[in-house]
Amino acid sequence: MRVTILTHFDAGRSDFGLYMAPYTAPVIVGTSTYVGAGAILLPGTRIGDGAVVAAGAVVIQDVAEGRLVGGVPARVIKAADSKT
Helix, strand or coil: CCCEECCEECCCCCCHHHCCCCEECCCEECCCCEECCCCEECCCCEECCCCEECCCCEECCCECCCEEEECCCCEEEEECCCCC
16 A cells, blocks of 8 residues: 555765765565555664554664554554553
8 A cells, every 4th residue: 555665775966865875775574564554664674573554654763573653754652562
């Protein structure tokens, strides 16, 4: 559902490209995870088993197992199995 998984970055010949070298890194998505519509997973991130990524979230760092994250950038909201 419009999820974007980026495994590379290259700013090309732009001014920003002078400061940021191109790179590639895998994105690892664990088992029993849920990634909401429109979420963006950036290069080098790992989504742990049983984690939930809210719709529209931008994941810029690893998400621990069983966590619910959301926002831009994505932040931990709670443990995914928590009732509160």
